Amino acid sequence: MEQRHLGRTGLRVSRIGLGTLTWGREPDEHDAADLLKTFWEAGGSLVDTADVYGDGEAEYLLGRLIDGLVPRRDLVISTKAGSVPDPDRRFNGSRAHLLAALDASLARLGTDYVDLWHVHAYDADTPLEETLQALDLAVSSGRARYAGVSNFCGWQLAKAATWQLAAPGTRTRLASTQMEYSLLQRGVEREVLPAALDLGVGLLPSSPLGRGVLTGKYRTATPADSRGASEHLAPFVEPYLDDTASRIVDAVATAADGLAVTPLQVALAWVRDRPGVVAPIIGARNAQQLTAALSVEALSLPDEICRALDDVSAPVHRYPDHDWSTL
Helix, strand or coil, X not given: CCEEECCCCCCEEECCEEECCCCCCCCCHHXXXXXXXXXXXXXXXXXXXXXXXXXXXXXXXXXXXXXXXXXXXXXXXXXXXXXXXCCCCCECCCHHHHHHHHHHHHHHHCCCCEEEEEECCCCCCCXXXXXXXXXXXXXXXXXXXXXXXXXXXXXXXXXXXXHHHCCECCECCEEEEEEXXXXXXXXXXXXXXXXXXXXXXXXXXECCCCCCHHXXXXXXXXXCCCHHHCCCXXXXXXXXXXXXXXXXXXXHXXXXXXXXXXXXXHHHHHHHCXXXXXXXXXXXXXXXXXHHHHHHHHCXXXXXXXXXXXXXXXXXXXXXXXXXXXX
């Protein structure tokens, strides 16, 4: 698998990442082992998790598989901290919480360091410089090799990245931002992606298949074994089952028919090769699904197909994104 630099850093990662959002709930240990081994054998290196995935079980499961199945040195392990199970405070970006959460993640993963550590979301109740200092301390102490943020809007990302660049050698530059991005969700193109490109921050798209909808599996009905039929994940899928999404999925299916490939491959290739994207993060329930996603490695979409997909999925961006004099 092709490797790409993560933002403006020396770290290289596979251009497809393996996600573990449902680990600890959906794949059992045997299926998780098959997923990790399949990914590694295909040349994949970036494995993404978080301290809240499966209430910590995702990290614990990944930790049990490291070394015994796949050499730790071959993986770029990314995890996150900052989301908390508190209805009154969904995010905690305090230095105390973040560093304690990192130590707990390392214990579950059974490793001395993570390659990439993200703040899971912006915490408006904590000064941003305090949150960012936790990243500096994590890197300077060797507990994290690189740092990034997740789910920061455009101004939040620009402020954080600029703050970190203001004192090189003292502060850790942001290597990445993880955001949802697909043909069904192009909101990052408004401000996040321009900021990331300008500041040298690599984009790691989550849900690059539109929460599974872009595979075409929901075109006629909701399969009984799908996440859309799952009690836990149905609300996650439902927002992308509207008429607008249906038109985009139809266009993806038409493109796939013309190229003799699958809708999954078309949708994944589109987001993988967008400017600023480093590695879409793919979640799969079993090795068969993952193999189907990894088969995109050999596919590059023709320019005319990309333009057609751009047009059918184009978000409405007017003032101030476009020159006001043309409006």
